[in-house]
Amino acid sequence: MQKLLRLKIENLHLRFGDLAPLAGVELEVYAGEILAIIGPNGAGKTALLNCINGFYKPWKGTIIFDGFEITCLSPYKIAQLGISRTFQNLALYSGATTLENILTGRHFRTDENFIMQMIWFGPARKEEIRQRHIVEGILDFLEIQHIRHIKVGGLSYGLRKRVELARALALEPTLLLVDEPMTGMNREEKEDMARYLIDINQLRRIPIIIIEHDMGLVMDITDRVVVLDFGKKIAEGTPEEIQSDQTVIHSYLGAAESQS
Amino acid sequence: MMLFNRSKERNARASLDNNSESVIDTVPKVLRRNNLSYGDRIAMRKKRLGIWHQYTWKEVFQHVTSICLGFLRLGLQKGDRVVIIGNNDPELFWVQWGVQCAGGIPICLYVDSLPEETKYFINNSGARFFVGEDQEQVDKILLIKEDCPDIEKVIYWDDKGLWFYEEGLIMNLTQLETIGNEESAEKPELMDHCIDETKGIDISVIIYSSGTTGLPKGIIIPYYYVLFYPRSSFPIYNIPAGSEYFSYAPPAWAEQTMGLSLGPDYPLVISFAEEPETLQNDIMEIAPHMLFYQPRLWEDLARQIRMKIDDASWWKRLSFQLAIKEGYRKLEAQEQDKAMSIQRKIRFWLADRLVLSVVRGHYGMKRVLLCTVGGTSCAPSLIRFFRALGVPLCNAYGAAELGMISSNHQLETRYDTVGKPFPGVEIKIDQMEVLVRSPGMAKEYWKNPEGLSRKMRDGWYCTGDSGHLDEEGYLVVYDRLEEMIHLSGGAAFSPQFVETRLRFSVYIKDAIVFGDESKPYLTAIISLDFGMVGKWAESKNIPYTTFVDLSQKPEVISILAEEVRAVNKLLAEGGRIHKFVSLHKEFDADEAELTRSRKLKRRVLNKKYDDIYQAMYEGRDSVSVEAKVTYSDGREGHVNATLHIIEV
Numbered sequence: 001m002q003k004l005l006r007l008k009i010e011n012l013h014l015r016f017g018d019l020a021p022l023a024g025v026e027l028e029v030y031a032g033e034i035l036a037i038i039g040p041n042g043a044g045k046t047a048l049l050n051c052i053n054g055f056y057k058p059w060k061g062t063i064i065f066d067g068f069e070i071t072c073l074s075p076y077k078i079a080q081l082g083i084s085r086t087f088q089n090l091a092l093y094s095g096a097t098t099l100e101n102i103l104t105g106r107h108f109r110t111d112e113n114f115i116m117q118m119i120w121f122g123p124a125r126k127e128e129i130r131q132r133h134i135v136e137g138i139l140d141f142l143e144i145q146h147i148r149h150i151k152v153g154g155l156s157y158g159l160r161k162r163v164e165l166a167r168a169l170a171l172e173p174t175l176l177l178v179d180e181p182m183t184g185m186n187r188e189e190k191e192d193m194a195r196y197l198i199d200i201n202q203l204r205r206i207p208i209i210i211i212e213h214d215m216g217l218v219m220d221i222t223d224r225v226v227v228l229d230f231g232k233k234i235a236e237g238t239p240e241e242i243q244s245d246q247t248v249i250h251s252y253l254g255a256a257e258s259q260s
Numbered sequence: 261m262m263l264f265n266r267s268k269e270r271n272a273r274a275s276l277d278n279n280s281e282s283v284i285d286t287v288p289k290v291l292r293r294n295n296l297s298y299g300d301r302i303a304m305r306k307k308r309l310g311i312w313h314q315y316t317w318k319e320v321f322q323h324v325t326s327i328c329l330g331f332l333r334l335g336l337q338k339g340d341r342v343v344i345i346g347n348n349d350p351e352l353f354w355v356q357w358g359v360q361c362a363g364g365i366p367i368c369l370y371v372d373s374l375p376e377e378t379k380y381f382i383n384n385s386g387a388r389f390f391v392g393e394d395q396e397q398v399d400k401i402l403l404i405k406e407d408c409p410d411i412e413k414v415i416y417w418d419d420k421g422l423w424f425y426e427e428g429l430i431m432n433l434t435q436l437e438t439i440g441n442e443e444s445a446e447k448p449e450l451m452d453h454c455i456d457e458t459k460g461i462d463i464s465v466i467i468y469s470s471g472t473t474g475l476p477k478g479i480i481i482p483y484y485y486v487l488f489y490p491r492s493s494f495p496i497y498n499i500p501a502g503s504e505y506f507s508y509a510p511p512a513w514a515e516q517t518m519g520l521s522l523g524p525d526y527p528l529v530i531s532f533a534e535e536p537e538t539l540q541n542d543i544m545e546i547a548p549h550m551l552f553y554q555p556r557l558w559e560d561l562a563r564q565i566r567m568k569i570d571d572a573s574w575w576k577r578l579s580f581q582l583a584i585k586e587g588y589r590k591l592e593a594q595e596q597d598k599a600m601s602i603q604r605k606i607r608f609w610l611a612d613r614l615v616l617s618v619v620r621g622h623y624g625m626k627r628v629l630l631c632t633v634g635g636t637s638c639a640p641s642l643i644r645f646f647r648a649l650g651v652p653l654c655n656a657y658g659a660a661e662l663g664m665i666s667s668n669h670q671l672e673t674r675y676d677t678v679g680k681p682f683p684g685v686e687i688k689i690d691q692m693e694v695l696v697r698s699p700g701m702a703k704e705y706w707k708n709p710e711g712l713s714r715k716m717r718d719g720w721y722c723t724g725d726s727g728h729l730d731e732e733g734y735l736v737v738y739d740r741l742e743e744m745i746h747l748s749g750g751a752a753f754s755p756q757f758v759e760t761r762l763r764f765s766v767y768i769k770d771a772i773v774f775g776d777e778s779k780p781y782l783t784a785i786i787s788l789d790f791g792m793v794g795k796w797a798e799s800k801n802i803p804y805t806t807f808v809d810l811s812q813k814p815e816v817i818s819i820l821a822e823e824v825r826a827v828n829k830l831l832a833e834g835g836r837i838h839k840f841v842s843l844h845k846e847f848d849a850d851e852a853e854l855t856r857s858r859k860l861k862r863r864v865l866n867k868k869y870d871d872i873y874q875a876m877y878e879g880r881d882s883v884s885v886e887a888k889v890t891y892s893d894g895r896e897g898h899v900n901a902t903l904h905i906i907e908v
Contacts, residue, residue, distance in 0.1 A: 136309035141420070146537035148310065195421070203423055 003030035006175060006207055007052070012061035014047055014231075021047040022058070023231040029175070034201050034208045036218045038242075039228035040251070045211045046088060048228070049177050052209075053085055054078045065175065080108050082174035086164040086181060088211075094153030098144060098163050101152055102135045105170030109134075138166050142196055158189040165196065169204075176200065176208045182217065190214065194221050219243065227251075285460035286483040288361040290524045292455050295321035298527055301502065304350045307534035307542055315350060317527070323350075323437065325451045327358025330440030331389070332450070334413055338363035338457075341385045341466065345369045345378070345400075346393030348507040348515065348532050351417040351433060355391050356511075356520060360464060361454050364389075367466045367478075368511040370856045371397075372849075379404045381468060382411065385478060385706065390414045391433075395421035398430060405429070460484045464521075466706055467513040469660050478706030479660050486521040488700025489664045492682040496669050497630050499526065503549035504627070506531045508539055512856065513660065514634075518552070543624035550630045555638045555760065556858045558653065561623060562645055563766045567792050571799070583615035587648030595673040616650045625651050630670060632656045639764045640675040647675075655679060657737055659723055661702045661712065666735050677734035687729060688720065693741055694727045695720040726754075743862075748780050751834035758837070759860070761830055762786065765823040767793050767816075770847045770854075772865050773837065774873050781838040783876040785869055786820055787846050793819075808844040808901045817842055817906055824908050838908060839876045843869075844885065844901040872903065881905055 007029035014022035021044040029035055037045045050056040052063060054075035063071045070078050084105070092101050110131055116124035139145050142162050147155060152163055161181055168176060178197070182190045194217055201208050212218050218225065219239040227235040227242060229251045235242060242248055284293055294303070299318035306313055315323075336342075342359045344366055346352045356366040367385050369378060371393070378400055382390065390401050390411050398416050405411065416422060417433040444451065464483045468476040505528040509515040523530040528550075533542040543551075553561070569580050586608045593600045600608070620626050631646070631653045638655060646653040656667035657678035665687070668679035681687050686697040697720050705711035715722050726744055727737040738744065739754035746752045755773040762771040762784065769789040775782040790807055793816055797804055804810040820842055828836040847853040852864050866873070875883035884902045 133309060136311075140309055143535065145310070145534050146541070199421060 003032070005029075006031050006066060008062075008064045009048075009052070010062050010064075012048070012051060012063065013059045014044075014051060014056055015059045021231050022051065024061070025228070025231065025233055027226060027233070029207050029209060032201070032205055032207060033223040034197070034210060034221060036222040036225045036239075037209060037211050037228060038213075038215070038218060038225060042230075043228040044231040045228055046179055047231075049085060049179055049209070049211065052078075052177060053083050079171060082172070083177065084168040084171040084173035084175075085177035086161070086168050086179060088179040088183070090157075090160055090164060092152045092160060092164055092167070095151060097149050097151055098147045098155075098166075099132075099135060099139075099149065101163055102138060102166045102170050103131060105167035106131050106135065109170075109172055135170060138169050141169075141199070142166050143192075158185045158193075161185070161193065162196075165193075169200065173206060176206050178208060178210045180211055180213065182212060182214055190217060197221060283460075285487065286360075286455075286458040286462065287357065287464060287486065287521055287524065288455040288458045290487075290521070291317075291321055291324060291357055291361070292452075294524055294527055301527070302529050303524075303527065304353070305529065305531040305546070306350050307532070307538070310534075312531075312545075317524075320350075320354065323354040324357045324361060325444060326437035326440035327354055327433070328361035328440065328454060329443040329447075329450060330436035330438075331359060331362045331364060332454070333439045333443045334389070334436070336362050336364050336389065339463070340364045340389070341367055341387040342389040342391060343367050343369060343378075343382050343385065343387040344391045344511070345371060345373065345397045346391070346417070346511070347371055347536055348509075348511060349393065349417070350532060352393070352511055353507075353520060353523075353530070355415075355417075355433070356465075356516070360458070361451065363454065363457060363462075365463050365466055366516075367468070368513075368516045369468075370510055370512045372856070373400075375400050375404050379407050380475070382408045385466060386410055388412050392416050394418040398422060398425065402429075458483070460487075463703070465516050467516055467660060469513075477708070477711065480703040480706055481517060482703050485663050485700045485702060486517050487525060488684075488698070489518060489682075490522045490525040492684060492700075493664065493667065494526070496667065496682070498669075499528075499550060499629055501526050502529060503629065504529050504531060504546055505550055506533075506543055506546055506548040506624075508533060508543070509552060509554075510857070514552070514554075517663065540624070544622065545624075547621070547624050547626040547628075549627055550632075551625065551628055552632050552634065554857065555633050556763075558633050558638060558642060558646070559760075559763050562642055562764070563789065563792055565619065565623070565649075566766050567795065571795070579615050580619070583611035584648055586611035587616055587650060588644070591644060591648050591673075594671075612650055620650055628652065630654065632667060634658055634664075638675075639761045641761075642764050643675040647673075657735065659696075659725075661715070662696055662698050662721060662723075663700045663702075665696055665698065674734050677730070677736045679735065680733050681735065687735055689728055690717075690720075692726045692728070692744075694723045694725045694735070694737065696723060697721065745775055746777055747775050747782070747835055748777055749834040751832050753782065753831070753835040755862075758782065758784075758827065758831065761827045762823070765826075767796065767819060768823060770860070772847075772860055772862070772869075774866075774876075775835075779877060782835060783873065784824070784837050784840040785843050785865075785872060786824075786840055787843040788816065788820065790846065807846070808899060811842045811844050812901070812904060817904060821906055821908050828908065840906055840908065841872050841876065841883070841903045842906070844899060844903060845887065876905055 005028060009025060009027040012022050012025040025048060037048065039045055047056060051058050054073050057072050062069055065081060111127055113124060139148060142165065144162055144166065147159060152160060182193050197208060198221055200206055222239060225239055225242045226233060227248050234251060235245045235248045284290055294317040300316055302314050303317040303320045304315040342364050344352060344355055359366045369381055388410055392398050392401060394416060398414060401414050414430040415433055415436055419432055460483045462483055463480050464486050465481045466478045467481060468478050505523055507515060507519045507530050522528065531546045533539040569577055589604060590600065590608045617626065628651055631651055633653060634656045643653050652670040654668040654670060655675060655678045656664060658664040664682060665685055666679045666681040668674060672679060684699045688695050724741050725737050726739060726741045727735060729735055739756045743756060744752055744754055758773045759771045762768050767788055768786055770787040771784050773782055773784045788811055793810060797810060802813060802815050804813060810816060824837050824840055849856055853861055855861060871885060872883050882902050882904050887899045888896055
């Protein structure tokens, strides 16, 4: 059965002066899959995500999401279309509580009326309760009820990563980009995070693009893997195919081994 | 708050109990009475998605009916066993009550039971049904399914992560309730008939002893046992019906024999935490009227309170110290049965209003009318600390085979005792051993009918505890008879007695004390409280990396030595601790060092730490250990450490 194409990237080039982080990347994401992007440091993985959600304007190439070209749209418009993400080095409001952080993710999904919100009356109040209910569902889903009213700045790294994922989910995304969700986590936290990602993917039917360095995990939870090196796609396939791919072993796994 | 007129309430209960044609002698009958008489009163509260949801007795009875009839439809026969694993939840209570109404026997296990342990319990009890809370428990049973051929159906109530599991063996609780409702529509009389069938001498639950010695034994608990405690304690504690009760004790035994019968029988309002992690916050929000913690939890709480105060600003510290002093003064007046002067009364009132009640409020003890501590006995200094704080903490004494035996009440000040026996309970002391005769006693051991009669002597149950009854009729319990140890100098001591006093220290989480006839003095292995000592070290600018590192810091060792010296002052001259070691890790139930209810497993510990024990008596000044550490997920690691032996 032909799977539904959700995101298509064609011949994507990104340039900062003489530096070319992306040099002609091609990528497809299909409905319901977990796609991993791997590659050595500086291969252009995060740059690719930044292009998808509009932080970087590509020099050449097109990005098509659900039939719309989103190549040079502003990040907030892309978010409105249903692409949400988490960041490699966390971008939370550390002075706000977990609940407040997740509520910010609801921004585009809130019916608002500035005056009504100010006087906290009628529909505004009802809306706030509805929003809170949705956020509580996410808190329950990711099992972070116990930190509901705790300021994010005081949380452990693993928990902050989870809060960020919660905020990304609050947007009700139709495509989720997660950038290194498991760095700095211990094994138990990693297993939890992997389980949440699988649950999100299966229950909410959201395709996920994940950048991750833990190869064991990537091989376990993803459907397809794309390997980048020096801004180019050097391989693509199922985890098994990638593991036995000579180019990949040479450029990535091999390099990593010789480094360590 | 819904409190009811006490005397009126009691009369109403009495008339209800007498007038009804059949006596209310089983939990199902109690539930039916609640449905008829208190149907609109709140029975349960559970926080779901951040909001407290309430259930009336009518709603609860509805769920219980559906579950009961659902089980009957699945083919549950009278006397069939149902194993339940889950955290305290309304659903867990409904399932247990539903099974009881259907004539089945529920068995609750600890949530963190390993698959191997679970297999033992399932096969030992011959359970036909398994009810688990969530994916974790369902996965556990799927793992051992091959070895548990008797299990016919697995039922769960929290479907998170279970959306894509194949049907067949497993089933959602709502599905069970649906088929129960169908059954109910077909046979509306069935539920009443089932409840009428239950009798006071029927088995209500089977609980497994925590297994301090050997494999856990199943104890058969009849209904008269579970209803004995709420009914005999009712006049003593004087708790009004409609009081708030918070269910958090592990259902595996304490809650199964207490909360599950106490709640409906009084009746109380039973609240449940959102998640185990949110417990402390949820208790604070509910501010229950009664709290039953294990001694360990009270010790932890005292340590936390004192540590928090130490961390606070100077004027908060000062005001707490002044206030608690007033608390102690009032307590002393109560102990000596003296009246306080008006001035004292005002000072206490101010201290209580301005400081003590605030501290209590932080720990959910703002409205407490009764706190009890059961299990192994508690250090009197700990109880005095809480009483001074305004928390009516009472020592209670019980045994799995007997239920509750005795308890202090809120106005008694005999903390060194475990109170007077409950009405109907007889106690006598024979050669130091406590013998008990009680109307609420277990029937026998599961699959071992003679086991219990072996513990009986002329109709008295031998508890195996050493103790004595004083002239006023208060019972003092020292320790297990076999644990009383004589030193070579002739002094006798109880390791548990010394350990509980060590644990009263803010810095000590666990301790085990050694000594025997061939040894002239006591030694101890102390496991520090990583959180508390860690905080203390940070405040003193002492850098540390791991538990191992922290435990051997000279500064840490010197504060531990200080604590040991303080405990030594409470002990007889010949039976003091001379040497101790600060252990490189915490005692851990996953390594079988503690039981799941956090009691020390002495045999395991003695064997495991034999090197350290030998080294302490050989006069060496350090000992190196290489330990295998088993993590909660079953993986193993190694730790090497050199432990200093400290002389005090």
